[in-house]
Amino acid sequence: MGKVFTWEVNDSTVEIKSNNQRLIVQVITDEIIRFLIPKWKADYKSVAIEGDVTVPTDFDVDETEEGIEIKTGQVTLKIMENFQFAFLDRYGDEILSSYQGKRVIKDNYSDKAIGFLESEGHDTHNLKKHEYAIQVLFNLRNEERFYGMGDKTGFLNKRGYAYENWNSDIPQIHHENMPALYKSIPFFIGKGAGYVYGMFFDNTFHSYLDFGKENNNYFFYGADNGNLDFYFMGGENIADVVEHYTYLTGRAPLPQLWTLGYHQCRWGYESAEDIRNVAKEMRGHGIPCESIQYDIDYMDGFRVFTWDEKEYGKPGELIAELEEDGFKAVCIIDPGVKVDDAYSIYSEGIKKDYFAHDKDGNVYTNEVWPGESVYPDFGRKEVRKWWAGNHKALTDIGMQGIWNDMNEPASFNGPLPLDVKFSVNDRLTNHEEAHNVYGHFMSQATYEGMKELTGKRPLVITRACYAGTQKYSAVWTGDNQSVWSHLQMLIPQLCNLGMSGFTIAGTDIGGFGGDTNPELLIRWIEASTFCTFYRNHCAKGQMNQEPWQFGETVLDIYRKYVKLHYRFLPYIYDLLFESQITGLPVMRPLVLHYEDDENTFNLNNEFLVGENMLVAPVLEQGATKRMVYLPVGTWVNYWTGQRFSGGVHIIVDAPIDMMPIFIKEGSIIPMYEEVQYVGEEPYDTLKLLIAGESAWGTHYQDNGEDFEYLEGEYNLYSFTYEDGKLDCDMLHEGYEKYTDIQWEKI
Ligand code: GLC
Numbered sequence: 001m002g003k004v005f006t007w008e009v010n011d012s013t014v015e016i017k018s019n020n021q022r023l024i025v026q027v028i029t030d031e032i033i034r035f036l037i038p039k040w041k042a043d044y045k046s047v048a049i050e051g052d053v054t055v056p057t058d059f060d061v062d063e064t065e066e067g068i069e070i071k072t073g074q075v076t077l078k079i080m081e082n083f084q085f086a087f088l089d090r091y092g093d094e095i096l097s098s099y100q101g102k103r104v105i106k107d108n109y110s111d112k113a114i115g116f117l118e119s120e121g122h123d124t125h126n127l128k129k130h131e132y133a134i135q136v137l138f139n140l141r142n143e144e145r146f147y148g149m150g151d152k153t154g155f156l157n158k159r160g161y162a163y164e165n166w167n168s169d170i171p172q173i174h175h176e177n178m179p180a181l182y183k184s185i186p187f188f189i190g191k192g193a194g195y196v197y198g199m200f201f202d203n204t205f206h207s208y209l210d211f212g213k214e215n216n217n218y219f220f221y222g223a224d225n226g227n228l229d230f231y232f233m234g235g236e237n238i239a240d241v242v243e244h245y246t247y248l249t250g251r252a253p254l255p256q257l258w259t260l261g262y263h264q265c266r267w268g269y270e271s272a273e274d275i276r277n278v279a280k281e282m283r284g285h286g287i288p289c290e291s292i293q294y295d296i297d298y299m300d301g302f303r304v305f306t307w308d309e310k311e312y313g314k315p316g317e318l319i320a321e322l323e324e325d326g327f328k329a330v331c332i333i334d335p336g337v338k339v340d341d342a343y344s345i346y347s348e349g350i351k352k353d354y355f356a357h358d359k360d361g362n363v364y365t366n367e368v369w370p371g372e373s374v375y376p377d378f379g380r381k382e383v384r385k386w387w388a389g390n391h392k393a394l395t396d397i398g399m400q401g402i403w404n405d406m407n408e409p410a411s412f413n414g415p416l417p418l419d420v421k422f423s424v425n426d427r428l429t430n431h432e433e434a435h436n437v438y439g440h441f442m443s444q445a446t447y448e449g450m451k452e453l454t455g456k457r458p459l460v461i462t463r464a465c466y467a468g469t470q471k472y473s474a475v476w477t478g479d480n481q482s483v484w485s486h487l488q489m490l491i492p493q494l495c496n497l498g499m500s501g502f503t504i505a506g507t508d509i510g511g512f513g514g515d516t517n518p519e520l521l522i523r524w525i526e527a528s529t530f531c532t533f534y535r536n537h538c539a540k541g542q543m544n545q546e547p548w549q550f551g552e553t554v555l556d557i558y559r560k561y562v563k564l565h566y567r568f569l570p571y572i573y574d575l576l577f578e579s580q581i582t583g584l585p586v587m588r589p590l591v592l593h594y595e596d597d598e599n600t601f602n603l604n605n606e607f608l609v610g611e612n613m614l615v616a617p618v619l620e621q622g623a624t625k626r627m628v629y630l631p632v633g634t635w636v637n638y639w640t641g642q643r644f645s646g647g648v649h650i651i652v653d654a655p656i657d658m659m660p661i662f663i664k665e666g667s668i669i670p671m672y673e674e675v676q677y678v679g680e681e682p683y684d685t686l687k688l689l690i691a692g693e694s695a696w697g698t699h700y701q702d703n704g705e706d707f708e709y710l711e712g713e714y715n716l717y718s719f720t721y722e723d724g725k726l727d728c729d730m731l732h733e734g735y736e737k738y739t740d741i742q743w744e745k746i
Pocket of ligand 1: 266
């Protein structure tokens with residue numbers, strides 16, 4: 001073997017050479033191994049992974065008959081001829097290995113045939129199959145399933161589907177076969193009988209993952225450029241893999257408590273009067289609400305960081321007025337800067353050379369909402385700093401949250417050419433490499449600006465992102481539609497986003513495009529009760545979809561669920577605290593905790609909230625009952641108190657005002673009193689919902705606003721309920737405690 005390979009160990013890396021090819025294996029931890037074939041750059045600095053994440057780890061390197069073995073306490077990587085490889089677990093069982101054969105591309109359509117189909121408007125995307133510049137095939141087992149991949153459409157399990165990573169602005173209906181949406185998170189969890197692993201492909205160029213759609217014997221990864229650079233993650237279970245992945249790419253920081261409350265939005269509130277009226281209706285109808293969000297119309301001619309005084313009054317006035325009634329202000333900021341010499345953001349950016357250039361060195365322009373626009377080069381630190389500082393114009397007038405949109409980046413006048421010059425981590429490169437991280441760098445700039453300017457935990461919401469953006473921003477799933485299939489997709493989409501690190505996520509409640517209807521809107525607000533980004537939003541030109549637009553019944557049910565969301569806020573917040581340590585999301589597919597139970601493998605229509613609640617929304621028009629799968633354990637119906645032994649499918653009643661919710665026996669769920677907005681009354685009473693005769697739970701409490709908790713200003717309670725008695729232990733005491741802790745049994 002010595003003849004074929006030479007190898008050298010250097011701290012955590014093993015550099016292996018064979019026939020002029022180079023492979024760098026890096027032992028990040030005993031369960032995370034990086035595998036890099038630097039076809040492009042050996043010293044690539046990741047966007048997703050910040051700082052040095054390598055933990056000094058003991059490992060052995062041995063030569064064997066077949067090649068080289070690199071062995072940590074948990075994982076063995078075997079490297080064979082032509083850099084074929086296999087990952088084994090600590091028992092020596094193979095988890096994942098490269099596929100030795102070649103791709104079998106069956107349907108190679110001619111350009112003529114494709115042109116023919118396209119003339120009637122057929123989508124021929126999937127017919128244009130080819131080999132990629134970077135390509136690796138993996139053995140695929142019959143029972144193997146795949147989870148993760150961020151916001152990709154379709155079902156929870158990605159087996160049999162193929163996806164692309166190329167951030168795409170898609171206002172058309174999002175259907176299950178769609179290759180790409182707004183986000184690129186090239187991370188997935190592979191799961192089969194007795195094994196689990198994670199794979200993160202850290203390459204920002206246009207890339208492809210085919211999970212056995214092309215062939216049942218292999219799955220493959222391809223990329224148009226860059227390195228073959230992946231991180232293999234082992235673990236005992238899915239939760240371990242999520243923990244490893246979020247260890248690498250970072251975890252969503254704890255948000256301000258109010259940001260988890262309800263938000264109302266519409267593209268089409270065109271004046272201060274519109275916003276004021278919506279705020280008034282909200283309070284008038286007693287629907288808790290934190291913000292009426294400002295979509296693009298608040299700006300002067302869609303110039304970012306400006307204010308339309310004609311329609312919205314003096315900057316700051318409306319915000320201050322609504323603040324008196326408990327409303328916070330959150331506004332949209334797009335990346336496109338209007339070409340206009342009289343506009344300071346544009347002229348300053350030009351003067352300082354902050355915008356992207358075309359291949360000939362001219363400032364590149366395309367069209368977005370403001371008309372002809374330029375694109376800040378967010379991959380440069382200096383540009384991010386400038387952009388961050390521009391938010392002062394907004395925080396000065398009271399803005400408390402920023403919603404970043406159109407940052408794929410979107411363009412109305414054809415796609416940006418791949419050779420437009422952008423930077424990535426201060427290295428000048430082109431759009432081909434920078435496209436998928438444009439939204440990431442914009443969110444980072446926004447986060448850093450808002451943190452510096454307000455001293456609070458920033459609320460940033462972004463549409464486009466890359467792996468790791470969860471450190472800076474919450475996400476929503478973009479322009480969905482008011483159709484039942486989009487309501488159904490909410491569960492797999494948010495669960496997969498959650499397993500991909502995005503613990504703070506939501507959809508446009510009611511649907512963005514198309515007209516909603518009363519039943520759909522009700523089922524949507526019900527299904528979103530445990531969403532961490534909780535906003536009703538809809539497009540210009542669509543029917544109004546605020547909760548009071550459809551009569552008393554809709555309003556009553558809507559209010560009931562928004563109030564329920566507020567009652568469960570401390571449970572949601574606890575899970576976000578826990579997520580700082582584990583990376584686990586709030587909304588979890590059942591397979592995450594019951595991964596050996598085959599009933600959970602493809603369960604798309606119910607989910608867990610943490611480990612202790614199970615939620616089964618009604619997702620079909622007209623349905624008033626539904627089948628629910630309860631996994632092992634005893635589950636208590638939240639509404640009726642009825643107990644069920646799990647491991648069974650049951651039929652439950654679910655009339656229009658009832659979304660089935662179950663609490664796991666043995667748990668203690670923290671709850672708050674109803675309020676109209678967070679901060680209306682101090683949360684000085686905690687209510688505990690105790691399920692069963694013997695129960696346990698922890699609860700986290702802090703000021704819900706700033707970073708003092710990092711200095712120890714928080715409380716961590718541990719509750720035990722036994723023999724009719726509740727005991728409380730303080731695991732950490734560093735903040736003003738509740739004046740009253742009440743409990744009730746279910
Ligand atoms: C995009 C966004 C949408 C927003 C609209 C106008 O379509 O996805 O949420 O309302 O632009 O800003």
